[in-house]
Amino acid sequence: MGVHLLFDLHPKTELKELFGREKEVQYIREQIISKNWIIIVDKEG
Secondary structure (H helix, E strand, O other): OOOOOOOOOOOOOOHHHHOOOHHHHHHHHHHHHOOOOOOOOOOOO
16 A cells, blocks of 8 residues: 555554654663663654
8 A cells, every 4th residue: 555654553663664764763772771660652642
């Protein structure tokens, strides 16, 4: 199909599906490696 949806019921499995969030993903990876806790919240809530 070639179309990537931003919101769907399935988890993203490839970095390209995160639409330019490479910097955030790298930060989260670094925090996990450093054994820091990560909390992801909704901007709306």
